Amino acid sequence: MTPLIEALLLQAGYNAAxxxxxxxxxxxxxxxxxxxxxxxxxALVSDAVAHATLPGVGLAFIAMxxxxxxxxxxxxxxxxxxxTAGIGLLAVEWMTRRTRLxxxxxxxxxxxxxxxxxxxxxxxxxxxxxxxxxxxxxxxxGSTAGMLFQDAIVIAVGGSLAVLATWxxxxxxxLVAFDAEYAAASGVNVPGIDRLMMALVMAVxxxxxxxxxxxxxxxxxxxxxxxxxxxxxxxxxLIWYAGGIGGVSGYLGAAFSAxxxxxxxxxxxxxVAALLFLLSLFLAPARGVAAAVFRHRRFQRKVHRRQGLLxxxxxxxxxxxxxxxxxxxxxxxxxxxxxxxxxxxxxxxxARDERRWDVAREIHQDTGLAGRYDGLTPIxxxxxxxxxxxxxxxxxxxxxxxxxx
Amino acid sequence: xxxxxxxxxxxPMLIGVLxxxxxxxxxxxxxxxxxxxxxxxxxxxxLPGIVVAFLLTGVVAAIPMLLGAAxxxxxxxxxxxxxxxxxxxxxxxxxxxTFTTLFAGGVLLLExxxxxxxxxxxxxxLMGNLESLVWLRATDWSSLIDPWALAGVPEELPRIAVVCAxxxxxxxxxxxxxxxxxxxxxxxxxxxxxxxxxxxxxxxxAAVAAVAAFxxxxxxxxxxxxxxxxxxxxxMTNGLERQVWWSVLFxxxxxxxxxxxxxxxxxxxxxxxxxxxAGMIATVSGIILALACAxxxxxxxxxxxxxx
Amino acid sequence: xxxxxxxxxxxxxxxAAQVRPDxxxxxxxxxxxxxxxxxxxxxxxxxxxxxxxxIIGPNGAGKxxxxxxxxGVIPRLSGEVSVFGQPIETVRGRIAYVPQRASVDWDxxxxxxxxxxxxxxxxxxxxxxxxxxxxxxxxxxxxxxxxASFADRxxxxxxxxxxxxxxxxxxxxxxxxxxxxxEPFAGVDAATERAIIDVLKSxxxxxKAVVCVHHDLATVRDYFDNVxxxxxxxxxxxxxxxxxxxxxxxxxxxxxxxATHIDQLxxxxxx
Numbered sequence: 001m002t003p004l005i006e007a008l009l010l011q012a013g014y015n016a017a018x019x020x021x022x023x024x025x026x027x028x029x030x031x032x033x034x035x036x037x038x039x040x041x042x043a044l045v046s047d048a049v050a051h052a053t054l055p056g057v058g059l060a061f062i063a064m065x066x067x068x069x070x071x072x073x074x075x076x077x078x079x080x081x082x083x084t085a086g087i088g089l090l091a092v093e094w095m096t097r098r099t100r101l102x103x104x105x106x107x108x109x110x111x112x113x114x115x116x117x118x119x120x121x122x123x124x125x126x127x128x129x130x131x132x133x134x135x136x137x138x139x140x141x142g143s144t145a146g147m148l149f150q151d152a153i154v155i156a157v158g159g160s161l162a163v164l165a166t167w168x169x170x171x172x173x174x175l176v177a178f179d180a181e182y183a184a185a186s187g188v189n190v191p192g193i194d195r196l197m198m199a200l201v202m203a204v205x206x207x208x209x210x211x212x213x214x215x216x217x218x219x220x221x222x223x224x225x226x227x228x229x230x231x232x233x234x235x236x237x238l239i240w241y242a243g244g245i246g247g248v249s250g251y252l253g254a255a256f257s258a259x260x261x262x263x264x265x266x267x268x269x270x271x272v273a274a275l276l277f278l279l280s281l282f283l284a285p286a287r288g289v290a291a292a293v294f295r296h297r298r299f300q301r302k303v304h305r306r307q308g309l310l311x312x313x314x315x316x317x318x319x320x321x322x323x324x325x326x327x328x329x330x331x332x333x334x335x336x337x338x339x340x341x342x343x344x345x346x347x348x349x350x351a352r353d354e355r356r357w358d359v360a361r362e363i364h365q366d367t368g369l370a371g372r373y374d375g376l377t378p379i380x381x382x383x384x385x386x387x388x389x390x391x392x393x394x395x396x397x398x399x400x401x402x403x404x405x
Numbered sequence: 406x407x408x409x410x411x412x413x414x415x416x417p418m419l420i421g422v423l424x425x426x427x428x429x430x431x432x433x434x435x436x437x438x439x440x441x442x443x444x445x446x447x448x449x450x451x452l453p454g455i456v457v458a459f460l461l462t463g464v465v466a467a468i469p470m471l472l473g474a475a476x477x478x479x480x481x482x483x484x485x486x487x488x489x490x491x492x493x494x495x496x497x498x499x500x501x502x503t504f505t506t507l508f509a510g511g512v513l514l515l516e517x518x519x520x521x522x523x524x525x526x527x528x529x530x531l532m533g534n535l536e537s538l539v540w541l542r543a544t545d546w547s548s549l550i551d552p553w554a555l556a557g558v559p560e561e562l563p564r565i566a567v568v569c570a571x572x573x574x575x576x577x578x579x580x581x582x583x584x585x586x587x588x589x590x591x592x593x594x595x596x597x598x599x600x601x602x603x604x605x606x607x608x609x610x611a612a613v614a615a616v617a618a619f620x621x622x623x624x625x626x627x628x629x630x631x632x633x634x635x636x637x638x639x640x641m642t643n644g645l646e647r648q649v650w651w652s653v654l655f656x657x658x659x660x661x662x663x664x665x666x667x668x669x670x671x672x673x674x675x676x677x678x679x680x681x682x683a684g685m686i687a688t689v690s691g692i693i694l695a696l697a698c699a700x701x702x703x704x705x706x707x708x709x710x711x712x713x
Numbered sequence: 714x715x716x717x718x719x720x721x722x723x724x725x726x727x728x729a730a731q732v733r734p735d736x737x738x739x740x741x742x743x744x745x746x747x748x749x750x751x752x753x754x755x756x757x758x759x760x761x762x763x764x765x766x767x768i769i770g771p772n773g774a775g776k777x778x779x780x781x782x783x784x785g786v787i788p789r790l791s792g793e794v795s796v797f798g799q800p801i802e803t804v805r806g807r808i809a810y811v812p813q814r815a816s817v818d819w820d821x822x823x824x825x826x827x828x829x830x831x832x833x834x835x836x837x838x839x840x841x842x843x844x845x846x847x848x849x850x851x852x853x854x855x856x857x858x859x860x861a862s863f864a865d866r867x868x869x870x871x872x873x874x875x876x877x878x879x880x881x882x883x884x885x886x887x888x889x890x891x892x893x894x895x896e897p898f899a900g901v902d903a904a905t906e907r908a909i910i911d912v913l914k915s916x917x918x919x920x921k922a923v924v925c926v927h928h929d930l931a932t933v934r935d936y937f938d939n940v941x942x943x944x945x946x947x948x949x950x951x952x953x954x955x956x957x958x959x960x961x962x963x964x965x966x967x968x969x970x971x972a973t974h975i976d977q978l979x980x981x982x983x984x
Binding site for chain 1: 741742744746749750751754755790791792793820945946963964967
């Protein structure tokens with residue numbers, strides 16, 4: 001356990017500390033930038049962007065070797081990856097706009113073809129004399145082992161810049177993500193903001209290549225916003241929640257990974273984020289599954305109870321098993337299906353409410369009442385006691401003959 | 406192009422062709438159902454499925470791997486649906502969450518377990534290794550009727566051949582169900598067709614095709630096989646039957662041309678070593694798609710999109 | 714099994730359902746909900762055979778939901794559905810459904826005649842041969858909606874009205890006894906509307922039951938025999954002549970239908 005605590009406290013070495021900080025910053029930037037993609041319902045565009053970085057990494061390596069350099073300069077490789085990621089993005093847009101293909105097909109085509117091309121280029125590099133130890137495969141799944149100090153600096157600085165850019169552009173991006181048409185009408189340059197969003201996503205992807213790898217970086221863009229969505233309904237806080245979840249995942253994941261061998265950084269970061277997601281999915285108070293299941297069951301019983309009582313009031317036989325169970329469970333009917341005294345009283349109350357609603361709807365024809373008349377809303381929630389008294393007075397009047405038994 | 410071709414190129418090329426066709430067929434329906442990225446998700450979860458199957462059985466054998474991958478695909482699809490419905494999350498994001506998580510789990514398991522002795526490693530899983538599937542017992546074309554030589558074909562070949570035949574058979578048998586439930590799901594449901602089972606069957610078929618192809622071309626390039634030939638085919642015709650024929654043709658062209666270019670292209674350019682055949686197959690399929698997008702006679706949309 | 718002859722008292726409505734032992738489609742206690750809000754609550758209904766019924770109600774009142782839930786296209790929270798007195802699963806072959814046009818992708822790679830042939834899929838099964846006779850039947854169905862010359866057209870090239878006619882032809886090919894149509898007149902041209910109503914009336918004269926989700930109050934009286942008025946709950950149900958009046962319309966639409974508008978609907982025969 002000690003190595004883990006050391007890593008968590010940034011005591012596991014200079015590089016490990018820088019990587020942990022870099023991963024936390026990256027996670028924050030990815031979560032925040034991913035929020036806009038998620039709200040724009042284009043989460044998987046980032047998958048195409050991420051896979052499209054591979055040929056760029058390879059080409060940049062070849063170019064740098066050809067120019068007489070080392071070929072492994074991280075900044076150079078990242079620049080190359082950004083170029084092909086951008087081309088991939090344009091390809092997705094071109095296909096979606098110009099042809100009958102939908103965006104999902106375009107995304108899948110771009111990510112797989114660019115990846116395939118990247119693999120071809122990697123095999124070319126392997127045959128180059130200087131390419132055998134290039135280690136470009138580490139960009140597939142990320143690897144922080146043997147990372148140079150200057151690489152860690154690139155990641156930490158890049159992460160900080162991405163966070164800063166997200167913060168500066170948060171307002172126009174939120175506007176576009178929530179309601180593009182309204183944003184356009186109020187003079188926001190929507191295509192420009194969209195492009196900026198994608199540029200930010202690209203930046204995060206490129207910075208994350210070394211830590212998380214190009215296959216899993218998309219998780220950092222998608223999982224935090226989806227997780228954050230369970231905890232808040234407000235857009236501004238969604239960004240910060242997502243950033244926080246991403247940052248925590250990045251930090252914890254990097255620390256875990258540094259604490260033991262055989263714990264690859266990228267997958268661990270993603271699994272930490274996924275764990276936070278699972279917890280939120282099940283336990284979040286309003287949108288979580290546990291709460292939803294509970295609510296649905298309660299709601300279904302409410303519907304069956306009401307329908308059962310209506311049937312009792314009209315002296316109709318009840319066939320539905322669940323309805324019978326609910327009524328029996330509440331002691332409203334006996335085992336043989338005959339209404340108990342409480343059942344009759346409740347049924348009478350419901351029958352009275354139904355008659356009240358009839359009158360209410362006759363009197364208040366233009367108050368948009370139809371929407372509340374859904375069979376479940378108690379009339380006391382909609383009308384004041386004196387209004388209800390008035391309904392009762394009318395029920396006692398001429399209508400009673402028509403509706404009475 | 407004599408004995409050397411039969412020994413080194415015939416089987417990988419055949420495997421490439423069969424894998425491409427097996428993936429392209431379900432791909433046609435996935436694309437029309439706007440589920441192209443289900444192919445993406447499936448091919449990513451093939452890795453964890455195979456790793457789990459290996460950890461459970463301790464052997465690298467065809468049947469457990471197929472079952473493991475198909476199981477992982479089902480788990481992934483169920484998870485995606487669950488996240489979509491329970492969390493009210495849009496489908497793309499639900500897919501992204503699911504397949505990246507399962508993939509990360511697969512990589513971690515692989516790194517943690519002792520799989521170095523067997524040919525299961527992440528890079529191989531991602532990139533495939535088509536070139537290694539050679540037929541060493543072959544001497545020349547006459548080996549095709551030599552039982553001893555035939556017994557020595559790489560086991561991947563009969564495996565993908567059986568899967569490809571199975572996919573073709575399923576496509577033919579369930580053609581009408583697939584067509585109607587893809588075009589008009591509500592109507593198919595009203596007819597009493599098992600719409601949910603048809604959709605799940607399509608996904609499982611795609612998963613089985615993906616895992617059989619995975620050996621040869623790796624899990625990412627499988628996505629190209631699912632999407633590119635059918636997408637290019639969609640630009641060539643407005644009939645579903647003809648689209649499927651076009652997609653098969655494009656799949657075969659991608660596989661053959663991709664393999665040839667990977668093997669001989671560098672030699673023609675003065676290089677010495679071949680490049681990744683799987684990568685080249687994906688690249689060729691991408692070039693075909695790009696050409697179809699630019700010049701295909703039916704590249705523009707004509708009908709209105711579905712609103713629901 | 715529910716006895717279809719039991720008279721159902723209206724659940725809060727003004728008009729009680731009549732005794733319909735011959736109901737083509739009957740619903741009992743049907744509730745459907747999206748989330749926590751019932752879209753359709755505890756609806757009883759009996760749509761008679763050999764007649765045409767309109768399901769009307771304001772937007773969001775659950776008209777299409779009622780139809781889809783009856784068919785099992787969307788899940789029900791509670792309730793029972795029977796068709797010609799049988800559970801729906803056993804009589805699927807006697808039902809033809811025409812979904813809303815907008816529910817499908819009209820860019821799908823297929824032709825008009827292909828879509829109509831889909832109506833035969835249940836009959837021919839997975840591998841049964843689509844014989845020349847069946848093709849001829851599909852063509853004659855297209856002819857009935859005036860679209861025979863469009864048989865080989867790609868479906869994306871059709872106008873909205875033509876798309877609707879193709880969907881109707883597909884339903885005709887099913888040769889059913891109960892026709893359920895979801896907004897068949899929405900967004901179609903006048904000629905198409907006439908063509909569709911002619912076909913529906915001829916179906917009725919053949920003794921078939923026709924149920925349409927309908928939105929145009931002005932044509933209810935001309936087109937339909939019965940009306941089923943819904944706004945989450947059943948409001949009223951019965952023959953147009955006696956049921957379709959200012960009182961029930963107000964009850965269904967609340968204030969959303971201006972009084973002057975109701976006057977223009979020529980509600981009472983001879984008024």
